[in-house]
Amino acid sequence: MEPLYKEYVLGLSYASYIFVTYLNYRQLRKLHEGRPKILTKLVTPEEFDRFTAYSIDKSKFLFLGDAFSQLQNTAVIYFNLLAWLWNVAGRWLSSAGYSGGSEISQGVIFFLLISVISSITALPFSLYNTFVIEARHGSKTLTIGSFFVSGIKGYLFGGAVGVPLIATFLYIVQWSGDRFYFYVWMFACLFQLVMVSLYPTLIQPLFHECKPLQDDELKGHIENLARRIGFPLGKIHVAPSDPNKHTNHGYSYFFGFSPNKHIAIFESTLKDTTRDEVCALLCHEFGHWKYNHVMKLFIIHQIHLFGIFYIFSHFINHSGLYRAFGFESKPALVGFMLFQYIFSPFEGLATFLTNALCRKQEFQADEFSKRHGYGESLRAGLVRLNKQDCSNLNLDSWYSTYHYSHPPLVDRLKGLVKTE
Numbered sequence: 258m259e260p261l262y263k264e265y266v267l268g269l270s271y272a273s274y275i276f277v278t279y280l281n282y283r284q285l286r287k288l289h290e291g292r293p294k295i296l297t298k299l300v301t302p303e304e305f306d307r308f309t310a311y312s313i314d315k316s317k318f319l320f321l322g323d324a325f326s327q328l329q330n331t332a333v334i335y336f337n338l339l340a341w342l343w344n345v346a347g348r349w350l351s352s353a354g355y356s357g358g359s360e361i362s363q364g365v366i367f368f369l370l371i372s373v374i375s376s377i378t379a380l381p382f383s384l385y386n387t388f389v390i391e392a393r394h395g396s397k398t399l400t401i402g403s404f405f406v407s408g409i410k411g412y413l414f415g416g417a418v419g420v421p422l423i424a425t426f427l428y429i430v431q432w433s434g435d436r437f438y439f440y441v442w443m444f445a446c447l448f449q450l451v452m453v454s455l456y457p458t459l460i461q462p463l464f465h466e467c468k469p470l471q472d473d474e475l476k477g478h479i480e481n482l483a484r485r486i487g488f489p490l491g492k493i494h495v496a497p498s499d500p501n502k503h504t505n506h507g508y509s510y511f512f513g514f515s516p517n518k519h520i521a522i523f524e525s526t527l528k529d530t531t532r533d534e535v536c537a538l539l540c541h542e543f544g545h546w547k548y549n550h551v552m553k554l555f556i557i558h559q560i561h562l563f564g565i566f567y568i569f570s571h572f573i574n575h576s577g578l579y580r581a582f583g584f585e586s587k588p589a590l591v592g593f594m595l596f597q598y599i600f601s602p603f604e605g606l607a608t609f610l611t612n613a614l615c616r617k618q619e620f621q622a623d624e625f626s627k628r629h630g631y632g633e634s635l636r637a638g639l640v641r642l643n644k645q646d647c648s649n650l651n652l653d654s655w656y657s658t659y660h661y662s663h664p665p666l667v668d669r670l671k672g673l674v675k676t677e
């Protein structure tokens with residue numbers, strides 16, 4: 258008897274849907290609890306109510322979005338829609354004159370088809386999110402034109418990166434045979450290194466330009482701080498804030514090759530914050546640098562990636578897996594997607610563990626900033642930037658542990674008080 262892959266994947270997706278919905282429910286319940294004590298002096302009741310109303314709207318909308326994607330997933334799995342799309346891609350190729358079509362070109366068309374279809378099905382949700390929820394709560398000023406322009410821009414960029422990436426992946430698998438996992442992993446590793454080093458210097462400027470920091474007094478403070486810590490400071494830039502980015506981290510970033518590292522501070526980080534608060538936030542980033550956090554995460558990530566490709570290499574030729582989802586051939590790209598379905602519980606566990614490590618690193622970096630005399634300013638700065646983002650200030654612990662790599666604001670504030 259063949260293993261019941263399809264039943265297993267469907268069952269798994271419902272189990273995970275129920276779990277995630279339960280987390281959403283916990284989060285929604287938490288939002289009705291009122292202002293946490295630690296925020297009493299930092300956030301006014303009016304501000305808190307405003308952020309909470311926004312979070313409640315988003316939280317309710319999440320139930321709808323999740324239910325829709327669960328239905329969509331069920332249809333894709335139950336009706337073998339991936340196999341159908343794969344055949345459509347094949348027919349397009351042969352009608353364009355590529356008879357017998359190569360797996361690489363078919364894989365690329367298949368990837369593009371999936372991306373187009375999923376953007377179309379996601380469109381009503383992202384329209385509602387931007388023009389109803391965001392508009393109701395004020396902060397966003399996107400017009401319908403700029404919404405589509407930025408969407409298409411991101412889409413073209415995704416294609417420009419995704420298509421060569423997938424073609425190379427498939428080429429390596431074909432070329433290297435049984436040991437493909439090693440070569441694919443090497444390629445992924447190199448690609449990430451190149452992206453990390455080139456992104457801020459070559460790619461980011463294509464979208465928006467960095468300016469040098471004008472505020473000489475702030476510059477002096479940052480230079481002093483860097484000297485005290487031994488940070489090899491290069492130039493200090495101001496980067497325009499990305500309007501689409503709604504994050505609870507990333508107030509600044511470092512780039513450039515050693516020995517000197519340049520700093521780019523987001524415009525929004527400088528807005529309304531005091532010089533001490535900016536230094537406190539930067540000192541937190543210096544803490545990450547001092548403890549080699551980025552390197553540690555990178556290494557763990559590479560071990561994880563190697564594990565995935567290695568285990569995948571035991572599934573790639575397993576015809577039963579492909580047959581279970583309606584495939585007659587064994588295309589590597591499809592194999593990798595099906596493998597991810599099967600492997601998702603282990604992936605979930607891995608994400609959970611790396612998130613736990615990230616949270617530990619955040620507390621360490623906060624502690625570092627505090628040790629250099631910025632405890633008070635870091636608290637004020639974090640609160641101010643969270644207000645600016647209209648962040649959810651009342652996160653449920655289960656919800657944030659599962660979804661976020663960064664600790665909730667309230668926990669960070671508590672951590673900063675505790676070590677005083």
Ligand SMILES: [Zn+2]
Pocket residue numbers: 506541542545618619622
């Ligand atoms: Zn951090």
